[in-house]
Amino acid sequence: IGEVQLFSGFQLDRKATLFALSLVFLLLVVINGLFKFYINTYKGRLGERMLRRIRFDLVDRVLRFPPFYFKRVKSAEVATMVKDEVEPLGGFIGDAFVQPVLLGGQALTAMLFIVVQNFWLGMIAAVIVVIQIALIPRMRRRLIVLGRERQLTARALSGRVGEIVDGIGAVHVHDTSNYERADIAARLGLIFKIRFDLYQWKFMVKFLNNFLAQVTPFLFYMIGGYLVIQGRLDVGQLVAVIGAYKDLPGPMKELIDWDQARQDIQVKYQQVVEQFTAESLIAPRIGALTIDDPDPMTKPLSAISLSIADDGGAMLLDRISLQIKPGETVALVSTATGGAEALAEAFARLNWPHSGRIASGADDLLELPESVTGRRMSYASSDAFLFQA
Incomplete structure (x- = not known):
C-alpha cells in the first residue's frame, strides 16, 4: 500500500532533551x-450569583408578607437571616459538584492502585473507607442538630436583648430588671450547655476519624509484613501500597467534611424556608411595576360589614358599614383602645379585615395594585418612619 511520513520528529541530544522536558513540565x-x-x-461567580438571587427573593417575600406577619417577627431576626444566615449557601454552591468529583477521583485512583498491588490489602483499605463513610457522617449529624439549636437559642437571645433595649423604660418603671437578668442568665446557661455538648461531640468524632485513619497503616504493617515474610508479597509492593495510602486519607477527610457542609447547608436552608413561609402572601401582581400614572380615584371608599380583631383576637370593629365620598372630610373619634385607628389602617391596607371588606366603588381595595393606592391615597400615622437615602 505504501507509507506516508508526515513528520519525522526532532532529533535532540541529552542537553536539548533535558531542556525540552523541563519546558514541557513548566508548560503543564x-x-x-x-x-x-x-x-x-x-465557582465563586456561580456562588455569588446564587447568593444574590436568594437574598433578592427573600426580600421580595418580605415585601409580600401580610401586615399581621410583622407583629410576630422581629426585624433584627429577618435582617440577620437575609444578611448572615444565607451567606454559607453562596459559598457552598460552587463546591456542590466540583468538590465530590475532584476528591472522589483522587480517592478512587489511590484505592485502585492499592488493589492492583495486592487485592487483600486493597480490600482492607476499602473496608476502613466504607466504615468511615457510613459512620462519621452519621455521627456528625448530631453536630448539625446541636449547631441548629445553638443558632436558634442565640437568635432568641438577640431578640430578647432587643426587647429589653426597646422597652427599657417599662423595665425600670415596673421593677423587672432582676427578672430580665435572671431570664438572660437562663438563656446564656442553655447556650453554654449546647456549646459544651457540641465541643464534646465534635472532638469525639475527630478522635474516631483519626483512629480509623491510623488503623489502616497498622493493618498494612502487620498483615503486609506477614505476607512479605511468607514470600507472598514483594517488599516493593508493600512500600508502594503504604505510599499510595498516604494520598487516601486527605481526599476522604475532605469528602466527609464536604458531606457535613452539605447537611449543614441543608438545615440552614430549611430554617430560612420555615422563617419566610407565611400564609396569605400578597400576590405579585399587586406590587407589579407600573410606569404610567394611574387614573385618579373618583369612587367612594366604603367599609362593608367590616370586622377587625387585634393580636389577641378581641374585636376592634364589629361589622360596621360606612361610605366616604370624594371631597368629604370625616373625623373618627374613639378612645385609645377604640377602632378609629384600626379603621384608618384598614383603609390604608395596613390592617386586613377579619371579615367584611374595604372597597373603592365596586373594587376590593386589597385587590387594587399598589401603583394605584400608593400614588392616589395618602396615610399619615402616629408612627412616622424615615428611610435612609
Whole structure:
C-alpha cells in the first residue's frame, strides 16, 4: 500500500532533551494553574450569583408578607437571616459538584492502585473507607442538630436583648430588671450547655476519624509484613501500597467534611424556608411595576360589614358599614383602645379585615395594585418612619 511520513520528529541530544522536558513540565504547570484559576473564579461567580438571587427573593417575600406577619417577627431576626444566615449557601454552591468529583477521583485512583498491588490489602483499605463513610457522617449529624439549636437559642437571645433595649423604660418603671437578668442568665446557661455538648461531640468524632485513619497503616504493617515474610508479597509492593495510602486519607477527610457542609447547608436552608413561609402572601401582581400614572380615584371608599380583631383576637370593629365620598372630610373619634385607628389602617391596607371588606366603588381595595393606592391615597400615622437615602 505504501507509507506516508508526515513528520519525522526532532532529533535532540541529552542537553536539548533535558531542556525540552523541563519546558514541557513548566508548560503543564502553567496550564494546570490556569485551569484551577478558571474553575475557582467561576465557582465563586456561580456562588455569588446564587447568593444574590436568594437574598433578592427573600426580600421580595418580605415585601409580600401580610401586615399581621410583622407583629410576630422581629426585624433584627429577618435582617440577620437575609444578611448572615444565607451567606454559607453562596459559598457552598460552587463546591456542590466540583468538590465530590475532584476528591472522589483522587480517592478512587489511590484505592485502585492499592488493589492492583495486592487485592487483600486493597480490600482492607476499602473496608476502613466504607466504615468511615457510613459512620462519621452519621455521627456528625448530631453536630448539625446541636449547631441548629445553638443558632436558634442565640437568635432568641438577640431578640430578647432587643426587647429589653426597646422597652427599657417599662423595665425600670415596673421593677423587672432582676427578672430580665435572671431570664438572660437562663438563656446564656442553655447556650453554654449546647456549646459544651457540641465541643464534646465534635472532638469525639475527630478522635474516631483519626483512629480509623491510623488503623489502616497498622493493618498494612502487620498483615503486609506477614505476607512479605511468607514470600507472598514483594517488599516493593508493600512500600508502594503504604505510599499510595498516604494520598487516601486527605481526599476522604475532605469528602466527609464536604458531606457535613452539605447537611449543614441543608438545615440552614430549611430554617430560612420555615422563617419566610407565611400564609396569605400578597400576590405579585399587586406590587407589579407600573410606569404610567394611574387614573385618579373618583369612587367612594366604603367599609362593608367590616370586622377587625387585634393580636389577641378581641374585636376592634364589629361589622360596621360606612361610605366616604370624594371631597368629604370625616373625623373618627374613639378612645385609645377604640377602632378609629384600626379603621384608618384598614383603609390604608395596613390592617386586613377579619371579615367584611374595604372597597373603592365596586373594587376590593386589597385587590387594587399598589401603583394605584400608593400614588392616589395618602396615610399619615402616629408612627412616622424615615428611610435612609
